[in-house]
Amino acid sequence: xxxxxxxxxxxxxxxxxxxxxxxxxxxxxxxxxxxxxxxxxxxxxxxxxxxxxxxxxxx
Amino acid sequence: xxxxxxxxxxxxxxxxxxxxxxxxxxxxxxxxxxxxxxxxxxxxxxxxxxxxxxxxxxxxxxxxxxxxxxxxxxxxxxxxxxxxxxxxxxxxxxxxxxxxxxxxxxxxxxxxxxxxxxxxxxxxxxxxxxxxxxxxxxxxxxxxxxxxxxxxxxxxxxxxxxxxxxxxxxxxxxxxxxxxxxxxxxxxxxxxxxxxxxxxxxxxxxxxxxxxxxxxxxxxxxxxxxxxxxxxxxxxxxxxxxxxxxxxxxxxxxxxxxxxxxxxxxxxxxxx
Numbered sequence: 290x291x292x293x294x295x296x297x298x299x300x301x302x303x304x305x306x307x308x309x310x311x312x313x314x315x316x317x318x319x320x321x322x323x324x325x326x327x328x329x330x331x332x333x334x335x336x337x338x339x340x341x342x343x344x345x346x347x348x
Numbered sequence: 349x350x351x352x353x354x355x356x357x358x359x360x361x362x363x364x365x366x367x368x369x370x371x372x373x374x375x376x377x378x379x380x381x382x383x384x385x386x387x388x389x390x391x392x393x394x395x396x397x398x399x400x401x402x403x404x405x406x407x408x409x410x411x412x413x414x415x416x417x418x419x420x421x422x423x424x425x426x427x428x429x430x431x432x433x434x435x436x437x438x439x440x441x442x443x444x445x446x447x448x449x450x451x452x453x454x455x456x457x458x459x460x461x462x463x464x465x466x467x468x469x470x471x472x473x474x475x476x477x478x479x480x481x482x483x484x485x486x487x488x489x490x491x492x493x494x495x496x497x498x499x500x501x502x503x504x505x506x507x508x509x510x511x512x513x514x515x516x517x518x519x520x521x522x523x524x525x526x527x528x529x530x531x532x533x534x535x536x537x538x539x540x541x542x543x544x545x546x547x548x549x550x551x552x553x554x555x556x557x558x559x560x561x562x563x564x565x566x567x568x569x570x571x572x573x574x575x576x577x578x579x580x581x582x583x584x585x586x587x588x589x590x591x592x593x594x595x596x597x598x599x600x601x602x603x604x605x606x607x608x609x610x611x612x613x614x615x616x617x618x619x620x
Binding site: 304305309314323328 | 401402407408410411414417425430442445446449
C-alpha cells in the first residue's frame, strides 16, 4: 500500500522541500484543530446558556 | 409577555438586545465576507489545480476540502465575521506561501509545453483590447497567450523609431468603481399577475444574488461565478451610447464586467 503510493510519487516531481511538506501537514492539522475548536466553543456556549437559564429558574 | 421577560431578566432593557439581520449595514458586511470567502475557496481550488502534477496535490486538496467545510459550517451558523477572521489568520497566509512556492518552481522550469498558467486569462475576447491591437478588423485570438511576451519594464531605448506604422499597442486593465446603490434589471418575466422584474444590486439578498448567478450561468454556460457588484462603465459596442451600469462578476480568479446585451465579458480591476 505504502509502496504503491511511493511509486506513484516517484513518477511525479516533488516541488516541496521536506520542511515545506511538514508545514503543509501542520497546516492541515491546524485546520482540524480550528474546526474542533469552533465546534467545542459552540458546545460550551450552549452549556453556559443552559446553566444560566437553570440558575434563573432556580432562584 | 411581561412574565416571560421577567423570567429571562430582560424586563429592564429590552431595547438593548441586538437582533441579527436587523441592521442593514451589518448585513451588507456579512454578504461581503461570504463573497470574499467564496473567492478564497476559488483561489484554493485553482492552487490545487496547479499542484495537480505533483505528489502534493492530495494534501492541497485536503486543505481545500477542510477550508470549505469550515466555510459551510460557519455560514450555516451566520458567523461570517468569524469566517473572515479565520481566513485572515489562516487561508491568506497559506495561499501566499504555496502560490509563491509553485510560482518559483514553474519559473525555473525549462519552458515546458504550454506552461500551466493559472486560469485567469479571459476565454472571451475583450473587444477593447482587440480593437487596440488591431484596428483593421482582423480577428486576433488572444485566448491563449502567445509565446510569452516579455514585460514592458524596459521601454527604452527602442531598437527602432516609433513611427506611425509601427505603433505598439498597450494592453491595459480597465479600473472600475463599484456602485453600491445602482440596481440593474436583468430580466423581465411575464406572469399572470403582470410583469415580474428581476433586479440585481450590491445590496441584494443572498437569494436574489443566487437567482442572478443562475441566470448568468445558464446564459454564458459557465459555472462557479460569484457576484461582486455593479459599476458604471463605457462598454465598447456598435451602438451610439455604450455607457451604462453593468454587473461585475468574479470567475476563475479574476473579475469581469458583463455586458448583458451581447453576453461579453471584459476583464476589469475593481478599485476599492
